Amino acid sequence: MNKLRIGILGTGVINRDFHLVTLRNHPQAEVVAAANHRPESLKRLAADFNIPKTYTNFAEMAADPDIDAVINGLPNYLHAPVTIQMLEAGKHVLCEKPMALNVAEGEQLIAAAQRAKRKLMIAHMWRFDREIVWLRDVMASGQLGRIFKVKSHAIWLFDGPRPGSWFVTPEFAGGGALADMGIHSIDTLRFILGGARPVKVFAHAGTFFRDIPLDDTATAMIEFEGGVTGLIEAGWYHLYADGLEGYTQAYGTKGYARVLPAQLQTSIEGIWSVTQPEMPKRQQQCDLPMYQAQMDHFIDCILNDKEPSPGGEDGLWAMRVLEAAYRSAKTGEAVDVGWK
Ligand SMILES: NC(=O)c1ccc[n+]([C@@H]2O[C@H](COP(=O)([O-])OP(=O)(O)OC[C@H]3O[C@@H](n4cnc5c(N)ncnc54)[C@H](O)[C@@H]3O)[C@@H](O)[C@H]2O)c1
Structure with missing residues (x-):
């Protein structure tokens, strides 16, 4: 793998002011796609950060074979369902905090990552x-x-x-x-x-x-x-x-x-x-x-097959x-x- 190909979920503050800034000119990763249910903010984000592909449908982004990992910066109620959808499609996920709406959902996230054998990191930065x-x-x-x-x-x-x-x-x-x-x-x-x-x-x-x-x-x-x-x-x-x-x-x-x-x-x-x-x-x-160090750790864990810390279990505690x-x-x- 050359550079890790990253997809961004959500166009809000956390992605725009933090995650995307840490990914700008990253030596080991590039942002290849972004998804959001609101096309207007998606278009603006893609233009501002030079993101080549956009999706207003999360399932379509999940099916894109040219994305290795995603950052889930969506509102909390979309952390569990969209993270599970991405894991099941074979993507590694950095998911924003809190990892889910409740403990039961959090457990489902961990199980999905284990089944898919993909990295799950929770953004306790x-x-x-x-x-x-x-x-x-x-x-x-x-x-x-x-x-x-x-x-x-x-x-x-x-x-x-x-x-x-x-x-x-x-x-x-x-x-x-x-x-x-x-x-x-x-x-x-x-x-x-x-x-x-x-x-x-x-x-x-x-x-x-x-x-x-x-x-x-x-x-x-x-x-x-x-x-x-x-x-x-x-x-x-x-x-x-x-x-x-x-x-x-x-x-x-x-x-x-x-x-x-x-x-x-x-x-x-x-x-x-x-x-x-x-x-x-x-x-x-x-x-x-600290956001830079968090992103670097996520990328390092994927590229070098390490367990992210904080991982799903930390998020669940x-x-x-x-x-x-x-x-x-x-x-x-x-x-x-x-x-x-
Ligand atoms: N770790 C941190 O420092 C930090 C800081 C800010 C936010 N966060 C987390 O990041 C996630 C996103 O927060 P944010 O501040 O970027 O939020 P935001 O409101 O700025 O952005 C939310 C994004 O989700 C989309 N969206 C999907 N469904 C929506 C709905 N029903 N209502 C509104 N927007 C909807 C919006 O279009 C937008 O792209 C949250 O889970 C939050 O806890 C973490």
């Missing part, structure tokens, strides 16, 4: 952020001692989805700010804990800022195996947050570390010290380099926590995530 990777490494090195608490924020300040858009339509989105933003924090906590399994969730969710039928505010406490407590805050339209999306903290018996901005507090030769490790300057909150959190918010009870 914070795993590719330099600071988050640094935090994971600091925790794994033992410098912080035994980790007992981790926290992560996923709050969109001042703004959020437009009322009436698919993001705030329950059957299209599957959930509100917790599903859209909080899912990043859920995955980030599992990632920095080295893949620790979530055991139990207690959550609150509510709608305070706009007249929408989904949550714009959520807080969840997650018990991880080994007794580590995880806390996440998710929100849209908020006016204040202790930290923005990606702000993540780890508390250990010997030290503390956080990112955005990175800081390490620990004892060095018996002296308590606070250091701010040098990190590459961010151009924006959700910085392009996030879905399990999400589903348990919504159930908890509804019942007022702590909910088992489903792992014993």
Whole structure:
């Protein structure tokens, strides 16, 4: 195979501002096709990014033998059905988060990838952020001692989805700010804990800022195996947050570390010290380099037959926590995530 031939599903923000930018002049991949149900935005996207083929019918794109892999940047309700359709047609898939509307759909995605023997990667891009990777490494090195608490924020300040858009339509989105933003924090906590399994969730969710039928505010406490407590805050339209999306903290018996901005507090030769490790300057909150690293990993996994990380199972753990959190918010009870 020369260059990996990629098809783009959807013409929205995630493809236009992120995925397609990471694929521009990529040495190992080229975008050969794009699909969307709305022909107008499809035409504009193809013209702006020089994409030779367009499809308004996903089945036709799936049947195109000259596409090796696709990026599913469609609304959440189309993640499972279209990803399965593409896998069954022999394409590898990078699917946006959340991987599906619920756990049952997520399981179907994994089964489809296994049957088709194709790669399935879920776009939990914070795993590719330099600071988050640094935090994971600091925790794994033992410098912080035994980790007992981790926290992560996923709050969109001042703004959020437009009322009436698919993001705030329950059957299209599957959930509100917790599903859209909080899912990043859920995955980030599992990632920095080295893949620790979530055991139990207690959550609150509510709608305070706009007249929408989904949550714009959520807080969840997650018990991880080994007794580590995880806390996440998710929100849209908020006016204040202790930290923005990606702000993540780890508390250990010997030290503390956080990112955005990175800081390490620990004892060095018996002296308590606070250091701010040098990190590459961010151009924006959700910085392009992490999307680039995510795309490079997806391409590398296909070309060199490696298992993507985060793969389907990682996506499914996030879905399990999400589903348990919504159930908890509804019942007022702590909910088992489903792992014993
Ligand atoms: N990881 C990230 O940083 C990140 C950021 C933004 C979005 N996302 C994810 O990417 C996916 C797409 O988000 P987006 O911001 O690009 O969305 P968007 O609204 O900008 O684009 C959605 C695309 O899907 C098409 N579409 C199909 N059915 C639709 C429907 N019923 N209503 C509206 N549009 C429909 C639209 O025409 C458009 O091409 C979502 O799953 C979202 O969670 C991830």
